[in-house]
Amino acid sequence: MHPERVRARLDRSATTALRLGHEIGGWMRRGHDDRRLHRFTGHLDVLDGVLSRMLGAVVREIEAIDPRAASGEAYRRCGELDGAVFTIRRLFDWYAAKYDQRRDPVLAGILACADEVVLSCWRQPFEDLGREPPTGPLAYVEPRFDAFATPRVSVPPDLRLPADSLVAEFVGRLPVPVVCLPEWTAVQAWWLTLAAHEVGHHVHKDLDPGLENASRDALAEATGDERWRRWALESFADAYSVLMLGPAAAWIVEELGHGPPESLTRAHGGYPPLPVRLALMAEVARQAGLGGAGAPGLAGAAGALLGLRAGGRTLVELSGLSPGWFAERGTVRAQARSLAGSDPFLPRLAEPYSARLLLAAAATVVDAGPAAPSALHANLLRHLPRCGPPGRLGVSPAGPPVARLAEELTGRLLGSTR
Structure with a gap:
């Protein structure tokens, strides 16, 4: 297969991942600015840190694929990494929908x-x-x-x-x-x-x-x-x-x-x-x-x-x-x-x-x-x-530090693609 087709396949995977990154980043910025989510700034920092690290690792994996290598292997690896992006998408959507209920007039x-x-x-x-x-x-x-x-x-x-x-x-x-x-x-x-x-x-x-x-x-x-x-x-x-x-x-x-x-x-x-x-x-x-x-x-x-x-x-x-x-x-x-x-x-x-x-x-x-x-x-x-005095639902997570947790989850995500 011509290398240009392989490059197009790599570009498709990279574009999908980068678009998700822009979407997550925009949602996080709106969340921090939204008074209705003021209790959850600690939550948003945790999610942003973990999701961004995971997505960045996937993008680097895509960029590391050699377009001159065997096209079948390149396509296979792109498919695996597309699956990783979908997992990040599903994880982001699962949380975002719950915060977004605070923007629903009914809820x-x-x-x-x-x-x-x-x-x-x-x-x-x-x-x-x-x-x-x-x-x-x-x-x-x-x-x-x-x-x-x-x-x-x-x-x-x-x-x-x-x-x-x-x-x-x-x-x-x-x-x-x-x-x-x-x-x-x-x-x-x-x-x-x-x-x-x-x-x-x-x-x-x-x-x-x-x-x-x-x-x-x-x-x-x-x-x-x-x-x-x-x-x-x-x-x-x-x-x-x-x-x-x-x-x-x-x-x-x-x-x-x-x-x-x-x-x-x-x-x-x-x-x-x-x-x-x-x-x-x-x-x-x-x-x-x-x-x-x-x-x-x-x-x-x-x-x-x-x-x-x-x-x-x-x-x-x-x-x-x-x-x-x-x-x-x-x-x-x-x-x-x-x-x-x-x-x-x-x-x-x-x-x-x-x-x-x-x-x-x-x-x-x-x-x-x-x-x-x-x-x-x-x-x-x-x-x-x-009711109650001003306050947030915690500013620091229980369990391991966010950076270490993000690294562990990123390793688990990438490991699942091999």
Whole structure:
């Protein structure tokens, strides 16, 4: 084959890669300038650093192909590197679509609320330890029945097809955790309560590297039942959600899990049976000073979770919990009474805990019985984005430095083409 045709083939591959680089660079610049993404500048820096390094390595590989070599080999190598560019494209698109939801008129309002709730639940324990929180979770909405968290080293449910296996591997390695919320949050904002449990998974992973194993050991020892090792991660997230939201956390679990009696006695996934989950959450609430009858049979399990330590402090201490917030005359009850009206008076929304308490108040309204759901939703859309002090969802990633991670992923990407 004439060398000019080989050069044209090389140029096609190089042009495709360079065009993607320009697209990613332009999107990143717009993201940094967009007020709606101001919480995520740390995320964007991580993604830009990794994607740019990977794409640059692919371009250098294309440029290294000798157009005078055997044309079949040149074409074969170009095809392999085109596949690498597609992997980078798929990885970029997977993340960009989730940030871009904040530019969607239908979803922008609820995600502005979600960002404040996630931030409120995320940074509390890190700041109580005097640490800068690592890059925190990115919330997004998807047509799903439930919510889920994708921490680092997890595979997102929408990336489990064989064609996406390498993309899923990279998503699992990148220090940009995500929280998926069901689409009905866009019309019923109080379902953002689900975020507290999902953020709890990320806190569990990133607050202390030994915390997950410590949870398994503590629960198994406290209960004498090895099944709690399987249930430890979800039980930690349940306990964390109680410390963030009070009784509202249990209400949402019961609402999602409610079903025929015979279905409630089975454990599924990493969860204990629903009655056990609810009883554990009730006992966590009682031991944390939030009142209620609790569940004495699960005192050991609840105590094991609340007694977990990071930086020498217990989970309760790191949660920033004040039981008075949930008392009869406390902040949550007062806000619930106000939120039920058409023009609520909601002072003191600038505290780090304000978003989660306001959300707990909304769930209290719904749990209490008939209300005006459209008014409640509108009130949350109006007031949740006003909550909390200024801040970002972390500026430095958990895990290895970005440059080292980018080098590792680039090696994995190029290795997959040979």
